[in-house]
Amino acid sequence: KINKTLHIEKTDFQQLDMIETDEFGNMLVLDGMVMTSERDEFVYHEMIAHVPLFTHPNPQKVLVVGGGDGGTIREVLKHPNVQKVVQVEIDGKVVEYSKQYLPHISFEYDNPRTELIIGDGFMHILESTDEYDVILVDSTEPVGPAANLFTKGFYSGISNALKEDGIFVAQTDNPWFKGDLIRKAIHDTKEIFPVSKLYTCNIPTYPSGMWTFTLGSKKYDPLNMPDSRFFELDTKYYTKELHYASFVLPKFVQELCEEKK
Numbered sequence: 254k255i256n257k258t259l260h261i262e263k264t265d266f267q268q269l270d271m272i273e274t275d276e277f278g279n280m281l282v283l284d285g286m287v288m289t290s291e292r293d294e295f296v297y298h299e300m301i302a303h304v305p306l307f308t309h310p311n312p313q314k315v316l317v318v319g320g321g322d323g324g325t326i327r328e329v330l331k332h333p334n335v336q337k338v339v340q341v342e343i344d345g346k347v348v349e350y351s352k353q354y355l356p357h358i359s360f361e362y363d364n365p366r367t368e369l370i371i372g373d374g375f376m377h378i379l380e381s382t383d384e385y386d387v388i389l390v391d392s393t394e395p396v397g398p399a400a401n402l403f404t405k406g407f408y409s410g411i412s413n414a415l416k417e418d419g420i421f422v423a424q425t426d427n428p429w430f431k432g433d434l435i436r437k438a439i440h441d442t443k444e445i446f447p448v449s450k451l452y453t454c455n456i457p458t459y460p461s462g463m464w465t466f467t468l469g470s471k472k473y474d475p476l477n478m479p480d481s482r483f484f485e486l487d488t489k490y491y492t493k494e495l496h497y498a499s500f501v502l503p504k505f506v507q508e509l510c511e512e513k514k
């Protein structure tokens with residue numbers, strides 16, 4: 254139920270709708286797809302960030318591709334080892350209206366450790382070599398400006414932009430309606446990274462409620478870490494136990510990951 258329309262605009266890249274809803278607070282919608290809401294945003298932003306950032310023993314430099322609402326960099330900056338988080342977001346209007354209407358999500362843009370670049374994440378990856386410890390692809394669906402953020406070439410570019418022990422995570426949609434996307438992402442990632450796994454979380458405002466992330470790692474395994482790696486963190490969804498449990502997949506999702514592309 255929508256109480257109020259806060260801002261509607263056709264930007265250079267997409268239709269941007271910012272609305273106030275009854276159940277989920279303020280909500281950002283891009284090209285008709287729910288991106289984030291005040292009520293359930295913490296699930297996605299905690300899970301895209303803390304699984305790789307606890308897996309890496311010393312994540313100092315992090316790249317976020319997309320992430321215009323600011324939630325992912327907010328979670329990344331909870332890790333004291335992180336000296337710099339670079340965010341490459343193609344649409345400055347998403348940042349502008351997230352700052353205005355999603356203040357609890359977008360407040361780390363002013364952090365001295367944050368570097369915001371308004372540009373195409375695909376180009377930034379192609380221009381980066383041996384640069385980042387962790388890369389998080391917090392993009393929209395593979396349509397419009399995000400179309401080439403789900404290609405094997407992009408994942409190869411990510412590998413090249415990562416340091417020799419780097420880790421990447423990309424949001425890879427839901428297994429109910431986007432099985433092909435997940436099958437391809439896992440298949441491509443397995444061909445490029447020695448460690449490649451899918452993990453899930455529950456997001457009520459996303460199609461089907463079950464969301465996935467594809468992880469590719471050059472060295473560290475998210476399921477094989479010393480307990481000392483974990484430290485207390487201000488979260489509402491992520492826990493050490495859930496870190497491990499999120500990689501346990503329903504059978505039909507496991508089979509998706511094992512099928513040929």
Ligand code: SAM
Nearest residue numbers: 319320321342343344347373374392393398399
């Ligand atoms: N959590 C959401 C999801 O899973 O769909 C994503 C949220 S975030 C708002 C997605 C962002 O990706 C948008 O702000 C969009 O402008 C940005 N984006 C899409 N294509 C991009 C590209 N090629 N380079 C950089 N940012 C891009």
